[in-house]
Amino acid sequence: MLKAADDIMDQEDSTSQSWDINDIKLPQDVKQTDWFQEWPDSYVKHIYSSDDKNAQRHLSSWAMRNTNNHNSRILKKSCLGVVVCNNDCSAADGRKIYLRPAICDKARQKQQRKCCPNCSGPLKLISCRGHGGYPVTNFWRHEGPFIFFQSKGAHDHPRPETKLEAEARRSTQKAHTAVSPTSPRLKRCREAESLTGEMQSQEALPLLLSNQENYISPCSFNGHLIDKNPQEQIINNCLSLAKNYGFGRSPYLTEHSQDTGSNKYYEKCKEIGSREHGSGDLSGPSVCNMYADYGEPQPWNKNTALERNPCTDKCCNGSALSLADLHCEIVSSQNCMDSSIQHVPNIPPTTKAGYHPARPNTGLSGDDFYEGKLHVNYNSSYIPSSFYHLSSEDPYLIMNSAHHHQQPLPLTKGNEWDFEEERKYTNLDYCNNELVFSLCPLR
DNA sequence: GACTGCGGGTTAT
DNA sequence: ATAACCCGCAGTC
Numbered sequence: 001m002l003k004a005a006d007d008i009m010d011q012e013d014s015t016s017q018s019w020d021i022n023d024i025k026l027p028q029d030v031k032q033t034d035w036f037q038e039w040p041d042s043y044v045k046h047i048y049s050s051d052d053k054n055a056q057r058h059l060s061s062w063a064m065r066n067t068n069n070h071n072s073r074i075l076k077k078s079c080l081g082v083v084v085c086n087n088d089c090s091a092a093d094g095r096k097i098y099l100r101p102a103i104c105d106k107a108r109q110k111q112q113r114k115c116c117p118n119c120s121g122p123l124k125l126i127s128c129r130g131h132g133g134y135p136v137t138n139f140w141r142h143e144g145p146f147i148f149f150q151s152k153g154a155h156d157h158p159r160p161e162t163k164l165e166a167e168a169r170r171s172t173q174k175a176h177t178a179v180s181p182t183s184p185r186l187k188r189c190r191e192a193e194s195l196t197g198e199m200q201s202q203e204a205l206p207l208l209l210s211n212q213e214n215y216i217s218p219c220s221f222n223g224h225l226i227d228k229n230p231q232e233q234i235i236n237n238c239l240s241l242a243k244n245y246g247f248g249r250s251p252y253l254t255e256h257s258q259d260t261g262s263n264k265y266y267e268k269c270k271e272i273g274s275r276e277h278g279s280g281d282l283s284g285p286s287v288c289n290m291y292a293d294y295g296e297p298q299p300w301n302k303n304t305a306l307e308r309n310p311c312t313d314k315c316c317n318g319s320a321l322s323l324a325d326l327h328c329e330i331v332s333s334q335n336c337m338d339s340s341i342q343h344v345p346n347i348p349p350t351t352k353a354g355y356h357p358a359r360p361n362t363g364l365s366g367d368d369f370y371e372g373k374l375h376v377n378y379n380s381s382y383i384p385s386s387f388y389h390l391s392s393e394d395p396y397l398i399m400n401s402a403h404h405h406q407q408p409l410p411l412t413k414g415n416e417w418d419f420e421e422e423r424k425y426t427n428l429d430y431c432n433n434e435l436v437f438s439l440c441p442l443r
Numbered sequence: 444g445a446c447t448g449c450g451g452g453t454t455a456t
Numbered sequence: 457a458t459a460a461c462c463c464g465c466a467g468t469c
Contacts, residue, residue, distance in 0.1 A: 058447085066448060067460075075448075078460080104445055105463085134460065163446095 019045070021074060021139040021150040030146055037149075039159065040138065046149040055147040058140045061162040062155065063101045067137065078135040079128035079153075082160040083111065087121035100160035101125055130156040 019027050027047075034046040036054040038061040048055035058064075064077035083099035090096055097118060102108040112123050128135040131153025141148045 066446095068448095068450065068452095068462090069459080070450075072449075076459095102445075103447075107445060137460095 019148070021045075021141055021148060026141070026143045026146075026148055028144065028146075033146065038162070040149065040151045041136075042151065042154045044151050048147040048149060050142065050145050050147050052147065055140075055149065058138075059163075060138060061159070062136070062138075063103060063160050064138055065103050073141060075140040077138045077140070079130070079137070079155060080108070080135070081126045081128040082157045083123050083125050084158075085116040085119060085121055086124040087116065087119055089116060089119035089121060091118055098158045098160050099123070100163065100166045126157045128153075128155055128157055130154045 030047050033049040033052070036048060036052055036059075037044075037046055038054075038059070040046065040060060040062075050056070058075055058077065060077070063080040063082070065080055067076045067078045069076040080101040080103070083101050084096065088096075097116075099111075102111045108125070112125055114123060115121065116123055130136040134153070136151065136153035136155050139148075139150045139152070
């Protein structure tokens with residue numbers, strides 16, 4: 001526990017330094033680098049290892065375009081915002097979609113001429129004005145063995161689709177379009193999608209925008225009802241844990257849908273709390289965190305300084321892998337997924353530069369993260385949208401389809417991670433050892 | 444075709 | 457001087 005607290009301090013040390021990206025000399029005595037942050041927000045700084053492939057590529061899940069700052073040493077990128085429907089339409093379940101603006105100016109202009117995948121209305125680009133009325137800017141600077149990152153401004157818009165999601169769905173959509181003739185209207189939208197890579201077909205929408213309650217409901221599994229028994233509890237607990245670790249958030253969720261889902265989820269949390277602890281007290285670590293994540297109306301984006309940091313990652317030790325395995329098992333149980341994700345490997349935990357040997361490979365550091373080699377990201381739940389194009393009877397797939405808002409694990413007094421409490425509340429070991437196997441017969 | 448990095452240039456503060 | 461933005465080019469995927 002103390003070591004975990006130390007890790008927190010280390011993390012803070014590397015993210016809240018007094019340096020500025022424009023400093024002539026940047027710190028060279030960096031003790032520990034940060035794990036790559038896919039959704040950096042607010043005025044944050046990170047120091048990545050120069051070995052970090054994502055940092056090398058200056059990646060971000062925000063739609064960032066290059067901006068010339070006439071300084072070849074510092075790469076500056078500004079946020080493009082998010083593309084929404086100008087009619088402010090909602091899907092049948094009340095959810096909205098947030099498309100990723102094309103980075104290329106021409107492609108973006110073309111994208112905005114296309115129709116909304118939901119209502120065929122015009123699309124609208126919501127510009128980012130989170131930095132004094134100007135777009136949020138990210139700065140990258142390579143110095144020796146480190147890559148310094150600094151973000152200025154807080155995004156004032158929803159998160160767009162990730163690049164990976166857009167790419168995955170584009171390829172999926174292309175394949176789908178090739179085999180399935182549709183109405184002219186849908187065809188038009190699909191054409192638009194194929195051009196922008198950002199839109200969903202109407203058939204896909206029920207999945208993309210699937211009701212959150214669906215994927216948090218543990219009581220049915222592909223048509224198999226699971227009675228209220230220890231197994232359900234296990235599943236609930238693991239789902240809770242999954243949510244704590246970032247599974248189950250979707251950029252497509254509206255605040256309304258989040259609230260709707262979270263209220264029910266809150267009740268589920270209370271139920272778990274009552275059953276496990278003999279009270280409806282929500283102060284327990286996992287339950288508390290769940291509600292923090294799903295019960296509060298979410299701003300567009302929270303400070304993600306703790307996103308996939310070594311501490312949260314470390315707390316996932318063991319459990320996260322099993323959750324990923326759970327995901328794999330569940331996904332594997334569906335026969336309708338696209339071929340690219342049919343064989344999700346059970347990747348053993350790996351380490352990054354030896355910093356956290358016990359840490360799961362949450363960052364999928366390097367190529368895996370953005371190159372789609374892996375489809376399970378234990379902490380960021382980086383699931384390509386091809387997962388969405390599955391049966392609408394697959395709520396568990398949707399659970400794993402989102403990837404935002406990694407939540408820190410519960411803190412106890414003095415900012416110390418309480419692993420024992422976490423384990424107690426989540427039946428971690430039980431999840432690890434039994435859940436995956438208990439679900440196998442469902443295949 | 445789209446993304447990315449680079450750099451020349453313009454405009455505003 | 458600084459910052460934001462536009463545009464074109466070239467390399468890459």
